[in-house]
Amino acid sequence: MMLKELRDEVYEANMDLPKHGLVVFTWGNASGVDRERGLFVIKPSGVSYDELTPQNLVVVDFDGNKVEGELNPSSDTATHAVLYKTWEDIGGVVHTHSSNAVSWAQAGRSIPCYGTTHADYFYGDVPCMRGLTAGEIREAYELNTGKVILEGFEGVDHIAHPGCLVRNHGPFSWGKDAAAAVYHAVVIEEVAKMALHTEQLAHASGRAIDDCLAPQYLLDKHYMRKHGPNAYYGQGK
Amino acid sequence: MMLKELRDEVYEANMDLPKHGLVVFTWGNASGVDRERGLFVIKPSGVSYDELTPQNLVVVDFDGNKVEGELNPSSDTATHAVLYKTWEDIGGVVHTHSSNAVSWAQAGRSIPCYGTTHADYFYGDVPCMRGLTAGEIREAYELNTGKVILEGFEGVDHIAHPGCLVRNHGPFSWGKDAAAAVYHAVVIEEVAKMALHTEQLAHASGRAIDDCLAPQYLLDKHYMRKHGPNAYYGQGK
Amino acid sequence: MMLKELRDEVYEANMDLPKHGLVVFTWGNASGVDRERGLFVIKPSGVSYDELTPQNLVVVDFDGNKVEGELNPSSDTATHAVLYKTWEDIGGVVHTHSSNAVSWAQAGRSIPCYGTTHADYFYGDVPCMRGLTAGEIREAYELNTGKVILEGFEGVDHIAHPGCLVRNHGPFSWGKDAAAAVYHAVVIEEVAKMALHTEQLAHASGRAIDDCLAPQYLLDKHYMRKHGPNAYYGQGK
Amino acid sequence: MMLKELRDEVYEANMDLPKHGLVVFTWGNASGVDRERGLFVIKPSGVSYDELTPQNLVVVDFDGNKVEGELNPSSDTATHAVLYKTWEDIGGVVHTHSSNAVSWAQAGRSIPCYGTTHADYFYGDVPCMRGLTAGEIREAYELNTGKVILEGFEGVDHIAHPGCLVRNHGPFSWGKDAAAAVYHAVVIEEVAKMALHTEQLAHASGRAIDDCLAPQYLLDKHYMRKHGPNAYYGQGK
Numbered sequence: 001m002m003l004k005e006l007r008d009e010v011y012e013a014n015m016d017l018p019k020h021g022l023v024v025f026t027w028g029n030a031s032g033v034d035r036e037r038g039l040f041v042i043k044p045s046g047v048s049y050d051e052l053t054p055q056n057l058v059v060v061d062f063d064g065n066k067v068e069g070e071l072n073p074s075s076d077t078a079t080h081a082v083l084y085k086t087w088e089d090i091g092g093v094v095h096t097h098s099s100n101a102v103s104w105a106q107a108g109r110s111i112p113c114y115g116t117t118h119a120d121y122f123y124g125d126v127p128c129m130r131g132l133t134a135g136e137i138r139e140a141y142e143l144n145t146g147k148v149i150l151e152g153f154e155g156v157d158h159i160a161h162p163g164c165l166v167r168n169h170g171p172f173s174w175g176k177d178a179a180a181a182v183y184h185a186v187v188i189e190e191v192a193k194m195a196l197h198t199e200q201l202a203h204a205s206g207r208a209i210d211d212c213l214a215p216q217y218l219l220d221k222h223y224m225r226k227h228g229p230n231a232y233y234g235q236g237k
Numbered sequence: 238m239m240l241k242e243l244r245d246e247v248y249e250a251n252m253d254l255p256k257h258g259l260v261v262f263t264w265g266n267a268s269g270v271d272r273e274r275g276l277f278v279i280k281p282s283g284v285s286y287d288e289l290t291p292q293n294l295v296v297v298d299f300d301g302n303k304v305e306g307e308l309n310p311s312s313d314t315a316t317h318a319v320l321y322k323t324w325e326d327i328g329g330v331v332h333t334h335s336s337n338a339v340s341w342a343q344a345g346r347s348i349p350c351y352g353t354t355h356a357d358y359f360y361g362d363v364p365c366m367r368g369l370t371a372g373e374i375r376e377a378y379e380l381n382t383g384k385v386i387l388e389g390f391e392g393v394d395h396i397a398h399p400g401c402l403v404r405n406h407g408p409f410s411w412g413k414d415a416a417a418a419v420y421h422a423v424v425i426e427e428v429a430k431m432a433l434h435t436e437q438l439a440h441a442s443g444r445a446i447d448d449c450l451a452p453q454y455l456l457d458k459h460y461m462r463k464h465g466p467n468a469y470y471g472q473g474k
Numbered sequence: 475m476m477l478k479e480l481r482d483e484v485y486e487a488n489m490d491l492p493k494h495g496l497v498v499f500t501w502g503n504a505s506g507v508d509r510e511r512g513l514f515v516i517k518p519s520g521v522s523y524d525e526l527t528p529q530n531l532v533v534v535d536f537d538g539n540k541v542e543g544e545l546n547p548s549s550d551t552a553t554h555a556v557l558y559k560t561w562e563d564i565g566g567v568v569h570t571h572s573s574n575a576v577s578w579a580q581a582g583r584s585i586p587c588y589g590t591t592h593a594d595y596f597y598g599d600v601p602c603m604r605g606l607t608a609g610e611i612r613e614a615y616e617l618n619t620g621k622v623i624l625e626g627f628e629g630v631d632h633i634a635h636p637g638c639l640v641r642n643h644g645p646f647s648w649g650k651d652a653a654a655a656v657y658h659a660v661v662i663e664e665v666a667k668m669a670l671h672t673e674q675l676a677h678a679s680g681r682a683i684d685d686c687l688a689p690q691y692l693l694d695k696h697y698m699r700k701h702g703p704n705a706y707y708g709q710g711k
Numbered sequence: 712m713m714l715k716e717l718r719d720e721v722y723e724a725n726m727d728l729p730k731h732g733l734v735v736f737t738w739g740n741a742s743g744v745d746r747e748r749g750l751f752v753i754k755p756s757g758v759s760y761d762e763l764t765p766q767n768l769v770v771v772d773f774d775g776n777k778v779e780g781e782l783n784p785s786s787d788t789a790t791h792a793v794l795y796k797t798w799e800d801i802g803g804v805v806h807t808h809s810s811n812a813v814s815w816a817q818a819g820r821s822i823p824c825y826g827t828t829h830a831d832y833f834y835g836d837v838p839c840m841r842g843l844t845a846g847e848i849r850e851a852y853e854l855n856t857g858k859v860i861l862e863g864f865e866g867v868d869h870i871a872h873p874g875c876l877v878r879n880h881g882p883f884s885w886g887k888d889a890a891a892a893v894y895h896a897v898v899i900e901e902v903a904k905m906a907l908h909t910e911q912l913a914h915a916s917g918r919a920i921d922d923c924l925a926p927q928y929l930l931d932k933h934y935m936r937k938h939g940p941n942a943y944y945g946q947g948k
Binding site for chain 3: 825827828897901905906908909911912915916923925928929936943945946
């Protein structure tokens with residue numbers, strides 16, 4: 001069986017989704033890539049987390065063709081594949097239907113950066129992609145979901161914004177590996193919840209929601225102290 | 238004792254209700270049918286989930302008459318019975334007072350389809366039934382609750398909308414068996430929560446809630462990829 | 475040591491408060507009465523639930539005087555006492571700071587009956603008492619909290635409304651014993667949460683909140699099928 | 712290894728943060744002081760709670776210099792340090808990104824005192840500090856965060872208001888030791904949640920949020936019965 005270590009990592013990442021309360025039933029999936037082989041490991045479709053094992057994960061290439069595994073890969077495989085194919089610097093992808101993130105996606109709104117919790121991981125908003133057209137859905141729904149994400153990130157740094165919402169659908173996130181993509185999925189859900197409540201509090205006191213935006217220099221500071229060349233958060237390398 | 242396997246299934250379905258956070262105390266019940274015998278198994282009334290066993294479930298016919306069991310069946314038995322009697326293609330029924338679904342029922346509103354989480358299971362809204370009249374309540378409250386559901390589904394496909402809200406009351410759901418009915422009860426609660434937050438986010442940004450509706454072609458795609466003749470979600474049969 | 479069985483009951487009732495998520499730290503207390511002796515058993519003040527035992531509960535008379543126990547009784551003892559003294563048909567009292575119930579109390583609003591979850595236990599609203607005056611607070615705060623409750627229930631059946639909110643404070647509930655009082659505390663918290671969301675959904679769709687009120691005949695039916703002379707919910711006696 | 716007992720206390724305080732639901736991942740830290748030695752013990756930066764031990768906590772002086780420990784101290788160490796240096800009567804400091812408290816901070820609003828849950832611990836609002844200027848952030852972000860708190864408390868009793876919000880950031884709290892600072896962090900999160908819902912309920916019924924404010928004499932009573940010279944809550948000394 002191929003890619004034993006990667007299977008273990010992707011298994012752990014998938015199991016972390018229900019542990020963090022991001023997933024009900026089978027409504028989510030995580031994958032991780034092996035760049036040398038040009039393959040990635042992903043959750044099988046519709047399999048419950050109770051039945052998931054490192055062994056029943058599926059290995060797929062960057063065109064979404066199954067390379068190893070008895071089960072069908074996640075129905076979202078083509079979305080993961082095109083992201084890996086295009087963004088060579090990502091190692092993991094996650095998709096969930098976490099409640100607060102979906103609510104923003106359903107409202108068709110990007111999540112504004114209202115504070116440092118958000119700024120520690122996203123250097124600006126969590127962008128909401130446009131919905132797919134009827135033609136795009138008919139032609140190749142999951143592949144085109146990935147393409148709509150790529151289109152929305154033209155001119156946007158996908159490392160500094162490690163996730164997004166797809167309109168009327170839900171959040172996608174990514175990172176250097178599957179665990180990092182899960183981490184960013186948790187961040188999106190948390191900041192989605194906080195931003196909803198922030199707007200309600202602004203509203204209740206007659207304040208404009210734009211007055212709640214974190215100033216650019218606070219974004220700079222928080223993102224840079226974690227991710228910049230002189231980052232000093234954590235224990236370094 | 239009759240219907241041993243069905244008892245086990247219905248027992249599991251009932252126990253899943255508090256596990257999924259749908260039920261406080263005894264505020265919910267699940268049932269499952271044996272079509273050959275024309276009987277169904279249902280939770281006894283007011284018995285706590287701690288004391289529930291496959292053996293103390295009650296067997297009832299489609300007119301709600303007790304056929305086997307020492308305890309009284311759920312006070313909602315007549316509602317379950319008339320749904321089984323009329324819709325020959327359902328195998329399980331669930332009723333809960335889950336918090337977000339009840340909130341929509343109390344507001345007297347159908348849950349609009351704002352996204353794919355919803356569209357994966359409901360091909361359109363989760364419809365809210367009219368309230369019962371004083372006469373209907375006086376005459377035969379629980380039976381007429383079922384009849385009001387049947388009336389509300391005239392011209393609506395109850396397989397493509399596997400659940401509903403009853404005004405000022407709460408959600409009812411159904412499916413091919415008791416487990417599927419529980420699944421749909423979870424779906425209703427989740428989409429009820431998401432749709433509430435979606436509307437709040439629309440409101441906070443001065444957007445109309447109707448702008449949040451998922452387009453019809455997205456509904457078509459998501460419902461069909463799970464339930465249509467060419468469904469490709471999951472592992473097939 | 476007096477009242478062993480009652481101590482066990484009151485201990486269980488107190489322990490159920492954090493189990494149901496009604497209490498953070500020591501912010502709640504339950505008591506239960508022995509009508510023959512004219513005494514009640516109550517949680518000691520400021521003792522954490524981890525350290526609570528049937529033995530360190532405190533026995534008090536209806537004027538709030540300690541009869542047995544090494545610890546000080548709950549600071550709310552005088553409130554419990556005057557309710558027991560005045561309402562001879564109650565056997566247990568509970569006070570919590572559960573989140574949603576407190577929110578209604580802080581808004582100074584009675585919880586309207588929007589549906590059957592509520593109508594199964596309260597025959598109308600969960601009434602919000604007026605706040606105490608500066609003089610009442612100065613004179614005898616906890617005793618006068620009880621008196622304000624008694625004043626608010628003049629002309630209101632305290633069995634058909636087994637609990638209330640005290641303005642800017644929180645919920646009090648009661649019942650035939652300590653367990654019933656806990657049950658009603660859970661009901662208040664649940665219907666408080668549902669009613670908040672109901673109003674938000676009405677608001678989001680431009681509907682008046684009064685349109686959400688359950689009709690009187692639905693209240694009659696639900697309250698009576700559980701508590702009336704011909705009650706048929708549960709397993710009878 | 713220095714300060715064994717204090718390490719144990721600070722370890723317990725840090726572990727209580729995720730236990731109370733205040734912290735996701737590593738988004739929070741607690742510290743405790745040894746006044747005789749002029750040192751405090753604080754969580755290391757970016758270390759997960761699973762890997763935390765009393766031994767890997769870091770000892771720091773009041774200028775934020777590391778005195779003992781292999782790991783880097785929390786990136787917020789300079790904020791803790793300046794609070795200990797200036798307020799000689801505090802023994803513990805906590806910082807979290809708890810969801811509801813952050814929402815108020817992001818809305819730039821102090822949490823008004825709407826009831827007794829709040830008044831039991833804060834003698835008035837939970838004040839929201841101004842945001843830092845670009846210059847303050849550039850110069851010495853974490854130190855200046857502490858200085859902005861000190862500035863905001865000029866003329867405000869920091870014992871009677873044992874915590875605050877920093878705009879666009881989140882809550883800080885303190886107390887006689889690390890455990891007390893954690894306690895106050897829980898209080899802030901709870902009252903933040905209740906106050907949000909209070910305002911929504913006021914809004915839904917067309918009431919002004921200022922009408923929900925607890926009267927001053929209720930604040931006096933609740934704060935004083937717990938903290939005044941004649942306090943009678945709990946078991947005394």
